[in-house]
Amino acid sequence: xxxxxxxxxxxxxxxxxxxxxxxxxxxxxxxxxxxxxxxxxxxxxxxxxxxxxxxxxxxxxxxxxxxxxxxxxxxxxxxxxxxxxxxxxxxxxxxxxxxxxxxxxxxxxxxxxxxxxxxxxxxxxxxxxxxxxxxxxxxxxxxxxxxxxxxxxxxxxxxxxxxxxxxxxxxxxxxxxxxxxxxxxxxxxxxxxxxxxxxxxxxxxxxxxxxxxxxxxxxxxxxxxxxxxxxxxxxxxxxxxxxxxxxxxxxxxxxxxxxxxxxxxxxxxxxxxxxxxxxxxxxxxxxxxxxxxxxxxxxxxxxxxxxxxxxxxxxxxxxxxxxxxxxxxxxxxxxxxxxxxxxxxxxxxxxxxxxxxxxxxxxxxxxxxxxxxxxxxxxxxxxxxxxxxxxxxxxxxxxxxxxxxxxxxxxxxxxxxxxxxxxxxxxxxxxxxxxxxxxxxxxxxxxxxxxxxxxxx
Numbered sequence: 001x002x003x004x005x006x007x008x009x010x011x012x013x014x015x016x017x018x019x020x021x022x023x024x025x026x027x028x029x030x031x032x033x034x035x036x037x038x039x040x041x042x043x044x045x046x047x048x049x050x051x052x053x054x055x056x057x058x059x060x061x062x063x064x065x066x067x068x069x070x071x072x073x074x075x076x077x078x079x080x081x082x083x084x085x086x087x088x089x090x091x092x093x094x095x096x097x098x099x100x101x102x103x104x105x106x107x108x109x110x111x112x113x114x115x116x117x118x119x120x121x122x123x124x125x126x127x128x129x130x131x132x133x134x135x136x137x138x139x140x141x142x143x144x145x146x147x148x149x150x151x152x153x154x155x156x157x158x159x160x161x162x163x164x165x166x167x168x169x170x171x172x173x174x175x176x177x178x179x180x181x182x183x184x185x186x187x188x189x190x191x192x193x194x195x196x197x198x199x200x201x202x203x204x205x206x207x208x209x210x211x212x213x214x215x216x217x218x219x220x221x222x223x224x225x226x227x228x229x230x231x232x233x234x235x236x237x238x239x240x241x242x243x244x245x246x247x248x249x250x251x252x253x254x255x256x257x258x259x260x261x262x263x264x265x266x267x268x269x270x271x272x273x274x275x276x277x278x279x280x281x282x283x284x285x286x287x288x289x290x291x292x293x294x295x296x297x298x299x300x301x302x303x304x305x306x307x308x309x310x311x312x313x314x315x316x317x318x319x320x321x322x323x324x325x326x327x328x329x330x331x332x333x334x335x336x337x338x339x340x341x342x343x344x345x346x347x348x349x350x351x352x353x354x355x356x357x358x359x360x361x362x363x364x365x366x367x368x369x370x371x372x373x374x375x376x377x378x379x380x381x382x383x384x385x386x387x388x389x390x391x392x393x394x395x396x397x398x399x400x401x402x403x404x405x406x407x408x409x410x411x412x413x414x415x416x417x418x419x420x421x422x423x424x425x426x427x428x429x430x431x432x433x434x435x436x437x438x439x440x441x442x443x444x445x446x447x448x449x450x451x452x453x454x455x456x457x
Contacts, residue, residue, distance in 0.1 A: 020240035023155045026228060027444070030151035033229040037147050040140035047136040051129035058122045060114040067107045068306075075101040100313050102304035109300030116323075119290025120283060128280050131273045138270035142442070145266060147227075149439040153432060154224040159243050160428040161217040167420045168210040174413050175203040181399070182406055195406035202410045243427045248375060250450045251434075254368050257441055257449070261364050262357060265442030271353045278349040281342040288335045291327040360440070367437035374430035381419070381426040388412070388419035 019025070031037055077100050080093040115122060179199040185191040222233045252260070262268060301308040301317045309316065328335070395412040398404045438446050 020238040021155075022239075023152055023241045024445075026155045026224070027148045027151045029228040030147050031144055031444075034147050034151075034227065035229060036143050037140075040136075040143040044133070044136045044140050047129070047132045051126065051133055054122070054126040054129040058115065058126070060112050062110065062112050064110050065108060069105040071101075071103050071105065074099055074103050075105075104304050105302075106304065106306060106308040107300065107302045108308055109298055111296060111298040113294055113296045115292075115294045117291070117293040119287030119292065121287035121292075124280050124284045124287065128277050128284070131277045131280070134273045135270050135277070138266040138273065141266035141444075142270065144444055145439055145442055148444045149435050151227050152435040154220070154227040155239070155241070156243070156428055156431050156435075157220045158217070158224050159239065159241065160424055161213065161220040163243065163424040163428075164421060165210070165213040165217050167417060167424065168206065168213040170420075171413065171417045172203070172206045172210050174416075175199065175206045175410075178406075178409055178413065179203050185402075190402055191406065198406050198410060202413070243424065243431065247378065247427065247430065249434075251368075251371060251437070252450055254365070257364050257368060257437070258361055260448070261360050261441040265360055267442070268353075268356060268360060271349075271356050275346070275349045275353055278342070278346040282339060282346060285335070285339040285342040288328060288338070291325050293323065293325045295321075295323055297321045363440040364437070367433060367440040370433035371430065371437055374426065374433045377426040378423075378430055381423040385416075385419040385423045388416040392416045 021029075076097045079096045079098055179196070179202075182191060182195045182199040186193055186196050218234065221236055224237075225233045225235060251257075297320065299317070299319045302314060303309055303311040303316055392409075392412040392415070395404055395409050399406070399409045434446055434449065438444075438449055441448065443449065
């Protein structure tokens with residue numbers, strides 16, 4: 001544990017160029033600096049705040065309101081008083097205007113509202129948001145699994161590009177040597193001039209291949225720096241891992257890998273929690289059948305100035321407490337359809353979980369088969385490489401004795417180059433297949449592939 005902490009500190013403090021990176025170092029850098037991983041961390045934090053927000057909705061809410069109104073005319077009320085009465089005439093009614101307010105009308109109040117019963121709506125929302133934390137956490141872990149795979153692939157891509165560049169350089173050197181031999185034999189009159197021409201054409205093709213390999217290696221370095229989120233895209237690092245390392249390491253059987261993947265894969269865990277969320281949506285929809293009950297209390301002031309503390313016509317202040325209940329009686333079966341919709345979404349989520357299980361099994365099977373094939377290909381490619389080296393040795397010897405033509409030497413050189421590239425590709429494919437198998441099983445580290453407990457999680 002202490003050595004791991006020191007390694008991380010060294011990676012963060014010391015210049016990266018001074019430290020020879022292993023493939024595990026590349027994975028750690030990617031997990032620390034890759035924007036996708038950072039974004040997933042922020043999504044987890046956002047979901048935690050959504051859960052906290054859902055909890056606060058169950059607590060009393062305090063609101064303040066202020067209303068100012070300016071009237072063109074002061075409000076008044078009209079009262080009718082009985083006046084004089086004459087014989088055979090109805091009594092006279094005299095209207096009387098009475099002022100009941102001022103030109104300014106100000107009202108403000110503070111109110112507290114506490115939801116007492118919401119048909120389990122608010123409780124269900126909080127549970128769903130709490131499950132959302134688990135979903136986002138598992139999605140974060142899935143992002144780390146993908147990022148670890150991309151870091152390993154980028155690392156192996158650089159190694160393969162370096163090996164291919166070395167092979168291209170060796171091929172150029174071999175064709176230069178063959179061209180020199182052909183020129184010497186031609187000057188001695190032992191071979192025709194077209195042997196020299198064939199050697200020159202072969203050398204030109206090798207030089208073109210060397211140029212391509214150089215550019216391809218630069219592209220792979222840019223890709224590697226993007227994965228570890230380095231600001232210097234073209235920077236080269238010393239790598240302390242060789243493609244020949246850790247070949248043929250033990251891997252769990254297919255049945256054990258199935259069980260580990262189905263029980264520990266973060267995508268499976270995330271979808272399981274999503275299924276629970278979908279089930280809670282049914283309860284959420286059913287909450288509309290219950291009454292919504294809330295308790296409220298309010299203090300208010302009403303007056304004719306900015307503070308509403310002067311009122312000559314009515315109550316200057318008041319305090320009230322009450323209970324409010326809302327019950328939806330009939331909505332043309334809208335609630336029923338919403339419940340059925342939530343139930344269908346839940347069943348769909350269960351089927352999606354089953355489909356994901358199938359996809360996980362298929363992904364593990366494909367990756368496992370790729371590892372097995374890569375193991376066999378390594379032995380085949382190694383044998384072919386040894387045979388190609390021996391064939392070139394014999395062909396060169398025969399050419400020096402004028403038994404074979406220049407084209408035979410060129411063919412042997414090309415065959416050796418292909419054998420080297422095939423061998424490099426074979427061991428590259430093996431390491432990449434192992435990384436893909438770890439990804440298919442949901443492991444960040446490769447050691448989970450040979451541990452029954454799945455320590456790679």
